[in-house]
Amino acid sequence: MNDLKFAFRQVLKNPGFTTVAVLTLALGIGANTAIFSSLDKVLLRTLPYHDPDRLVTVWLKGAKEWGGDRIPLSVADLLDWRANSAGFEGVGAWSQNNFNYKGGDVPEEVFGATVTANLFDILGVKPILGRTFLPEEQAPGGGRVAVVSERFWRNRLGADPNVVGQAVTLDGSPATIVGVMPNPFDFLQGRVEFWMAMQLQTPSRRGPFFLRGLARLEPGVTVDQAKASMRVRAARWQGRELKADEGATVLPLKEFMVGETRPVLLLLFGAVTLVLLIASVNVANLALARTTARLKEFSIRAALGANRLTIIRQLLTESLLIAFLGGVCGLVLAKWGTDVLQKFGSDIGPRLQPAGINAHALGWAAFLSVTAGLLFGLVPALRSSTPNLNAMLKEGGRGSSAGVGRRGLRELFVVAEVGLALMLLAAAGLLLKSSWRLQQVDPGVQHERVLTAQVTLSPAKYTNRVQRVAFFQELRSRLRTLPGVQVAAFASGLPNRQSWSDGFTIEGQPPPSDGKVLGAEVLAITPDHFRAVGISLQQGRDFTDADREGASRVLIINQALAARFFANQNPIGKRLVTGSPRPDNPFMEIVGVVGDVNYLGLAQEAPSAIYLPYAQNPWSTLYLTIRSVADPVSLVSSVRLAVRELDSDLALADIHPMEELLSESTAVYRLRAGLITAFTVVAVLLAALGIYAVITQVMAQRTHELGIRMALGAQRLDVLALVLRQGMGLTVAGMAIGLAGAFALTRLLEGMLFRVRPTDPFTYATVIVLLGAVALLACYLPARRATKIDPMEALHYE
Numbered sequence: 001m002n003d004l005k006f007a008f009r010q011v012l013k014n015p016g017f018t019t020v021a022v023l024t025l026a027l028g029i030g031a032n033t034a035i036f037s038s039l040d041k042v043l044l045r046t047l048p049y050h051d052p053d054r055l056v057t058v059w060l061k062g063a064k065e066w067g068g069d070r071i072p073l074s075v076a077d078l079l080d081w082r083a084n085s086a087g088f089e090g091v092g093a094w095s096q097n098n099f100n101y102k103g104g105d106v107p108e109e110v111f112g113a114t115v116t117a118n119l120f121d122i123l124g125v126k127p128i129l130g131r132t133f134l135p136e137e138q139a140p141g142g143g144r145v146a147v148v149s150e151r152f153w154r155n156r157l158g159a160d161p162n163v164v165g166q167a168v169t170l171d172g173s174p175a176t177i178v179g180v181m182p183n184p185f186d187f188l189q190g191r192v193e194f195w196m197a198m199q200l201q202t203p204s205r206r207g208p209f210f211l212r213g214l215a216r217l218e219p220g221v222t223v224d225q226a227k228a229s230m231r232v233r234a235a236r237w238q239g240r241e242l243k244a245d246e247g248a249t250v251l252p253l254k255e256f257m258v259g260e261t262r263p264v265l266l267l268l269f270g271a272v273t274l275v276l277l278i279a280s281v282n283v284a285n286l287a288l289a290r291t292t293a294r295l296k297e298f299s300i301r302a303a304l305g306a307n308r309l310t311i312i313r314q315l316l317t318e319s320l321l322i323a324f325l326g327g328v329c330g331l332v333l334a335k336w337g338t339d340v341l342q343k344f345g346s347d348i349g350p351r352l353q354p355a356g357i358n359a360h361a362l363g364w365a366a367f368l369s370v371t372a373g374l375l376f377g378l379v380p381a382l383r384s385s386t387p388n389l390n391a392m393l394k395e396g397g398r399g400s401s402a403g404v405g406r407r408g409l410r411e412l413f414v415v416a417e418v419g420l421a422l423m424l425l426a427a428a429g430l431l432l433k434s435s436w437r438l439q440q441v442d443p444g445v446q447h448e449r450v451l452t453a454q455v456t457l458s459p460a461k462y463t464n465r466v467q468r469v470a471f472f473q474e475l476r477s478r479l480r481t482l483p484g485v486q487v488a489a490f491a492s493g494l495p496n497r498q499s500w501s502d503g504f505t506i507e508g509q510p511p512p513s514d515g516k517v518l519g520a521e522v523l524a525i526t527p528d529h530f531r532a533v534g535i536s537l538q539q540g541r542d543f544t545d546a547d548r549e550g551a552s553r554v555l556i557i558n559q560a561l562a563a564r565f566f567a568n569q570n571p572i573g574k575r576l577v578t579g580s581p582r583p584d585n586p587f588m589e590i591v592g593v594v595g596d597v598n599y600l601g602l603a604q605e606a607p608s609a610i611y612l613p614y615a616q617n618p619w620s621t622l623y624l625t626i627r628s629v630a631d632p633v634s635l636v637s638s639v640r641l642a643v644r645e646l647d648s649d650l651a652l653a654d655i656h657p658m659e660e661l662l663s664e665s666t667a668v669y670r671l672r673a674g675l676i677t678a679f680t681v682v683a684v685l686l687a688a689l690g691i692y693a694v695i696t697q698v699m700a701q702r703t704h705e706l707g708i709r710m711a712l713g714a715q716r717l718d719v720l721a722l723v724l725r726q727g728m729g730l731t732v733a734g735m736a737i738g739l740a741g742a743f744a745l746t747r748l749l750e751g752m753l754f755r756v757r758p759t760d761p762f763t764y765a766t767v768i769v770l771l772g773a774v775a776l777l778a779c780y781l782p783a784r785r786a787t788k789i790d791p792m793e794a795l796h797y798e
Helices: 002-013 015-044 075-083 119-123 150-155 223-238 253-258 261-293 295-303 308-347 359-384 389-395 404-439 465-480 529-533 559-565 632-646 658-701 703-711 716-752 761-786 791-795
Strands: 055-060 088-096 099-101 108-110 112-115 145-149 167-170 173-181 194-197 212-217 248-252 450-456 485-491 500-506 519-525 537-540 554-558 575-578 588-594 609-613 621-628 653-657
Touching (some): 002 015, 002 308, 015 308, 015 359, 015 658, 055 223, 055 253, 075 088, 075 212, 088 119, 099 167, 099 194, 108 653, 119 212, 145 167, 150 173, 212 223, 223 248, 248 253, 253 261, 261 359, 261 658, 295 308, 308 359, 404 658, 404 716, 404 761, 450 632, 450 658, 465 485, 465 621, 529 621, 621 632, 632 653, 653 658, 658 703, 658 761, 703 716, 703 791
Parallel strands (some): 112 194, 554 588
Antiparallel strands (some): 055 212, 088 112, 088 212, 099 108, 167 173, 450 621, 485 519, 485 621, 500 519, 500 575, 537 588, 575 588
């Protein structure tokens, strides 16, 4: 307690040192705690399902541009795997499916999923009210039933305990609620409000591919064994032996749910750890200077009988107290940081959003505070615990307040700070360049002044093709008359929005020799869609209103498909069909070729794409695309009114300018580059502060020497060069060490970079110049003061 009381007095006695040290540590601890909060939620906690390590997702494998090893399943795949489920306790599937919910006067769209009846049993999650789906409810005509989330039940249905058996209006027709799922049930990233039973019937062909498979492994079955089993089944479909990298993909559920969030979080956590190290080294440097000034105090203590352990304990108490104060301030910054992640983390995925400052985060902040206190307090304590007045006077001759040994240790700290800062700076430079390169990718569309929105028709209300076609034709006619509208059209898919994947067969061409699934993104569009979004027509013609039911069946392909399957040929007039040709599914004639669009994201290759005339392929869900003469957002209210005039049960959902859809492709790159850059700026400033503090102290120690030099004829430029040489020498040593660390660190970033090598010479050259310039400025300020020393005053320094 005496040590603690004395530590408080020392803290209050030195407010400048205390403030700088506390704020420096608060930056490191706060940033680290905020990132740890997300890391804890995403990577460290187990999934809230029964025996989650046995849960896997299952996918097909195919061409890289069509999804590679994560191609969705078809109904035929699902039924086959369920019938032959060796190695699995159960196989189910789900498909994202938003619904129009009408709980009041105005309908709204809610996030939902259509699932197989056994999906909840596979996950091992029980409802808090009611039940889940029965097998018979999965059969065609099995009834329209729904399971709702606890969040929806509490927020929209008033937590009514008698909700089971009540009806809600979804997509214009009633659905009976049979159960309520608990909130920790965060399947599909915690966004689902409704689950509907998927009604399956035996398909006539393999395709389309739109289901995500989920399975539970039998006890003792490994993921590798499950992959081998899936490959055997795929071989039976294709009638040949498959290699280990062909057939199907089996992926642990947690790996699927975490996705690309894992490397981003680990990268951010590594960055904030480096920032905390730099902060601790910086405070250690300040503490070393402070304890150096107290050497006479420690010598007197020793003369009065204090042993080494007593002095170490006193100094560690002071450092831990400062670290505690830094930790408290760090928690405030961490709360602000978690709010930032809460706001922007959804750009990567809802699971990136932190859990908040809970018990885990508090424990981690306490651990960091103690560790930081020991890191920056131990070295000064050990160095100052054996004071020797005679040795100190010998080292500190001619007015020096610190010995050469202590100065050398402080310089070593500066070298370490510069090295760590350069490692972070190199990583930030590579990520920034990668983000810039990604934004230079041509998306294949002209996104300026384009409004997009989703419209979903009720299957119960629009029961046949004629009704669906008539509705969208009438809505398109009304939208084209709105003031400010240049072009209005509809499409079943947009960049970064769902599109339909399907296999296809080209007339007269054999299937691919590699045996992989042959497929493309398939979109049904109305006339003028290409004009609305700015997709260039390369050959042939666009669709017209004459391409309707009963007319010749036609389609348009993109350049990627034409280059792959019609190389050195004119594809116009060739014929192909989605799926396999049948009497009810005849070949269609190619009437046009359009430019490629990155439907799967700007970082992915443009996939093969097939466009079908909507009037011949009427789907229930379409995306509106309007090109306007002004700000497209100004049209939203007019578009809503036009939709409601045609059908008061329909909701206009997912409303965004096209620019926002495209920016989602770069969100991951921009977010991690921005966060790493922010942490790097802090690290570089701390390193510059360290250089400035050391050079300032060294100049104070050498005042007498500099006065003599100037009295003997040294010019101001000579003194400036002397000081800069010492400071830049430390910087060069730190950058040499940092470069070696950066080469090792940035290789871990290879999977996060886009068209940038981890050893990009331009980035490293820029980083070295930038850090060198900052270090030069940090050296120049004390050097400039040194050139203004009055020789007469310096000679009387002591």
